[in-house]
Amino acid sequence: MSEELISKKDLLDVAGISYGQLYRWKRKDLIPEEWFIRKSTFTGQETFFPKEKILERIDKIQTMKENLSLDELADMFSPNITELHLTNDELVKRNIVSNAVMDLYLKTEMGGQHFEFSRILEVFVLEKLLQSGEINLDEGKMLLQVLKDNRGLIKQKNGELVLTRKLGVSSCFLLINAEDVKFEQGTKIVVQLSLVKCMEEIKANLL
DSSP: OOOOEEEHHHHHHHHTOOHHHHHHHHHTTSSOGGGOEEEEETTEEEEEEEHHHHHHHHHHHHHHTTTSOHHHHHHHHOSOOOOOEEEHHHHHHTTSSOHHHHHHHHHHHOOOSEEEHHHHHHHHHHHHHHHHTSSOHHHHHHHHHHHHHTHHHHHHSOEEEEEEEETTEEEEEEEESOSOOOOOTTOEEEEEEEHHHHHHHHHHHHO
16 A cells, blocks of 8 residues: 655646745645655655645645645644544534434444544544445444544644455554555455544535
8 A cells, every 4th residue: 555656846837836836835834744755766865745745635635725724724734633522412503413313323432422523523424424325333343443543643643544344344443644554455445534534524524
């Protein structure tokens, strides 16, 4: 699962942005520091980026900067979210989650009706994957347990949720800043979901 990289020179050409814009967005925390990867090449040290992530982020910035300030965009992209608190009814009204999935979540998680961001993320992920048909109810409960067990890590790190199946047996785990993971032969990756992207989708829905 190693990521394809793009050099800084190629990125500026493909995205149609200047060197100054790129580093201004970095200083405003619109582009994470860890996406600037220094590597040795035959011409010396060069900067590379995870291609899919950086191009998607630049497209969002260019699309949304007409309506939001750079500070508002930085707040939306930041993974360190601690201030959101909503009730279960508010989440349903804002189309973050359906009534059916909310009921399932509350029965499984056994928590209250007030949601801080960790629980909002959990119910959003559950809604997203159940509604897409990618997972079944048992897999949803397993996935939910992984998210609950790692709430502290998810707030601080870039994580990816992965669900695999082999011979009909499912397994779920969380990758934290992993660049390359190898699986046993015959293992199918059913879901590989960026939690940072999910956080951005939630914030975009709430703005």
